[in-house]
Amino acid sequence: MTKMIPPYIHKDVKSAAEKNLFNKIRNDNYLDDWICFHSLGLAKHTTKTEGEVDFLLVGKEGIFSLEVKGGDVKRKDGLxxxxxxxxxxxxxxxGPFKQVSQAHFSLMKxxxxxxxxxxxxxxxGYGVLFPDIPFKYVSVEWDNHIIYDKDDRLKPFAQYLRRxxxxxREKHPQKGYLHKSRISEVINYLRGDFELIKPLNITMDDNEELFIKFTEEQYKALDRMEYNSRVFFRGTAGTGxxxxxxxxxxxxxxxxxxxLMLCFNKILAGKLKATFLSNSDYSNVKVDSIHKYFQSVIVNSIICEEFKYVKQEILENEFYKVLYPDYFVRALNDVSEEYDxxxxxxxxxxxCYExxxxxxxxxxxGFENGSWAIFYDPNKQADMFGxxxxxxxxxxxxxGAAEYVLDFNCRNTKNIADAASMMSGYDIEETRVKTGEAVKYSFYKNKSDxxxxxxxxxxxxxxxxVEYHDITILYPSPEMENSIIKGLNINHKPEKITYDNAANLSKGIVSYSSVQAYKGMxxxxxxxxxxxxxxNDWISSVNxxxxxxxxxxxxxxLNKNLEEVVQVKILDLLQRGRLVD
Structure with missing residues (x-):
């Protein structure tokens, strides 16, 4: 069989004559040593902006351009x-003879x-094929030896090629033959295999536009609940x-x-606070983490010194959940705090109650008669802090609080959402961005690895x-800052994300944080x-x-000991009809 490039005729080709000839050439056992290109474009044509050769045969005995004209053909008044x-x-x-000769000379050049x-x-050389009609008309404009017509259809295509x-060769007896190495070079030049991959940063920029679009669509939730004084907005991770x-x-x-806008995570609070402080239009909006807010009220009260003393004596698990809210309420006797x-x-x-x-x-x-909105995740993110x-x-x-369900993910790609669901066991809302990079799993043997x-x-x-600042390293255990991050050998020292720098991280620097501190980012x-x-519940929440x-x-x-476990999880996900690469 003849090697065809491409190996199958494109579905958009409408010409039945070309389809039939494609199959005839491909299936001719006498053409095993030939390569046949179908619909070869010519970017540099002698008389046109661009041209095309219907079929191009390349082999030891030469290179031949073929023009195909199916259906009926006639010439009248020069047309x-x-x-x-x-x-x-x-x-x-x-006419087809001039058309193929021009393409032929363009290709030669x-x-x-x-x-x-x-x-x-x-x-x-070149030839013209009229597979649907007998073409016996003789003219000074062409030589009938180069014509293939209806009578040739019953014969092997190789017979026409030999003719x-x-x-x-009678016209050019001095011409030699192509060596295999030259044939390979010509084939690779004309239509060689290649793969040009869209740069990762460009792909990400394209997807970023989609994320912005879908996030803005999510703002409709606020419009729909505008006249409700008390609202729960419920949504899984990534719902905005x-x-x-x-x-x-x-x-x-x-x-x-x-x-008053409060969140639990200090880094997130630092970023949000800086954003609002930078715009004088929002001078009446106070943003902070719950504990930073409690502390700011306490330190401006007469019980500040007492608080500092007791703080040194109390256990950490009671410090945040008991001491802060208790002293905050007491401090309100000295500090005026009231919000619409x-x-x-x-x-x-x-x-929680405290x-x-x-x-x-x-x-x-108060909560009973006042105005408030609470945004929360029904999944077990709460397992992290209890x-x-x-x-x-x-x-x-x-x-009388209304509840609004945010039912689509506008932050993660499908691959990421599926992987997060697989590794944590938690449900994640359907993603709007279906394209994206495959999730990559790498398994290490030890710390140095x-x-x-x-x-x-x-x-x-x-x-x-990729820009370095588009990369953030997260780790579940705080000790990894010293054992892993500080041992990295890259062009710069990674930057730890904190309350103070979260809104103004350095350009061109990889950032890092513990998972717990990075919530909301x-x-x-x-x-x-x-x-x-x-x-286990804790690591599932972390993941x-x-x-x-x-x-x-x-x-x-991941630790190499988990490789088999991860493969089982991926297989289970595939069997449930969700795809992770």
């Missing part, structure tokens, strides 16, 4: 008339520029809760309302056009390291939080 199988007539001043001397090395070769909470604060701020509207982000992390009862004092009308009280949430609902893999991964991303690429175990921080690409470094 060629071509009638297709539907009876439609196409008129051209240029092109190949000669690329391979000097090739026109002396081998035979070049064509003999005709052109923090962005909606911030947008709610902006809208209320510009309307003249005095707004309370916005709580990361509600699953501090919907915090809510303390905040009840600063909302006009503060979510479903009974308390139900009590707040009984105050993990450091090497991490460094190589970052360098590889950089080589693909996001970046284009997340590299999650140091996964030593799976399948869920960490993996859903990734907008565009997720890379996970």
């Amino acid at each position: 060629w008339h071509f009638t297709n199988r539907y009876g439609l007539i196409n008129k051209k001043s240029e 092109n190949l000669s520029n690329r391979f000097p001397g090739i026109t002396n090395e081998c035979l070049f 064509l070769i003999n005709h052109w 809760k923090t962005l909606l909470a911030a947008e709610k604060a902006r809208r209320l701020g510009t309307s003249g309302k005095k707004v 509207y309370l916005i709580i982000d990361e509600g699953q992390d501090f919907l 915090y809510i009862m303390a905040l009840d004092y600063v909302i006009k009308g 503060n979510f009280d479903e009974g308390l949430a139900n009590s707040l609902r009984n105050f 993990q450091i090497t893999i991490l460094a190589d991964t970052i360098k590889s991303l950089k080589s693909k056009g 996001e970046n284009k690429i997340i590299i999650l390291i140091g996964i030593e175990e799976l399948d 869920y939080v960490a993996m859903t921080r990734a907008k565009q690409m997720l890379i996970i470094l």
Whole structure:
């Protein structure tokens, strides 16, 4: 069989004559040593902006261009008339012989520029094929030896090719033959295999536009609930809760309302706070973490020194949940705090009696009669801090609170969302961005191996056009900052994300944080390291939080002992009809 390039005729080819000839040439056993190109474009044509050769045969005996004209053909008053199988007539001043000869000479010139001397090395020729009609008309404009017509259809195509070769060799007896090496060079030049991959940074930029579009669509949730004084916005990771909470604060701020917006995570609070402080239009909006807010009130009260003393004596687990809210309420006797509207982000992390009862004092009308919005995740993110009280949430609902479900993911790609669901066991809303990079799993043997893999991964991303500041490294155990991050051998020292720098991270620097501290944040690429175990509630919560921080690409470094477990999880996901590469 003849090697065809491409191996199958494209579905858009309408010409039945070309389809039939394609199969005839391909199936001719006498043409095993030939390569046949179908529909070869010519970017550099002698008389046209671009041209095309219907079939091009390349072999030891030469290079031959073929023009195919199916259907009926006639010439009248110097015009060629071509009638297709539907009876439609196409008129051209240029006939098929001139058309193929021009393409033939264009190809010769092109190949000669690329391979000097090739026109002396081998035979070049051309032919015209009329497979649907007998073409016996004789003219000074062509030689009938180069014509293939209806009578040739019953014969092997090789017979016509031999006639064509003999005709052109009689004209050019001095021409030689193509060597195998030259044939390979010509084939690769004309239509060689190649793969040009869209740079990763460009792919991410394209997806970023989609994320922005879908996030703005999510703002409709605020419009729909505008006239409800008390609202729960419920959504899994990636549904835009923090962005909606911030947008709610902006809208209320510009309307003249005095707004208090709180979240649990300090880094997130630092970023949000800096954003609002940078715009004087939001001077009546106060943003902070719950504990930073409590502290700011306490330090401005007469019990500040007492608080500092007791703080040194109390256990850490009681410090945040007991001492802070208790002293905050006492400090309100000296410090005036009252807000028209309370916005709580990361509600699953501090919907507990101690915090809510303390905040009840600063909302006009309290939780029962005041105005507030709570954004929370129904999944077990709360397992990370253990503060979510479903009974308390139900009590707040009984105050006439409406509930709005955010039902699509506008942050993660499908691959990332599927992987996060697989590794954590938690449900994640359907994603709007279906395209994206495959999630990558890398398995390390020991600490030094993990450091090497991490460094190589970052360098590889950089080589693909990724900016360092689009990469954040997350780890589940705080000790990994010293044992892994500080051992990295890359072009710069990674930057730790803190409350103070979260809104102004350095350009061109990889950032890093513990998973717990990074809740509520996001970046284009997340590299999650140091996964030593799976399948317990705490690590499931860690995986869920960490993996859903990734907008565009997720890379996970796991202990090699987990390789088989991960493969089983991936197989299970595939069997359930969800795809992870």
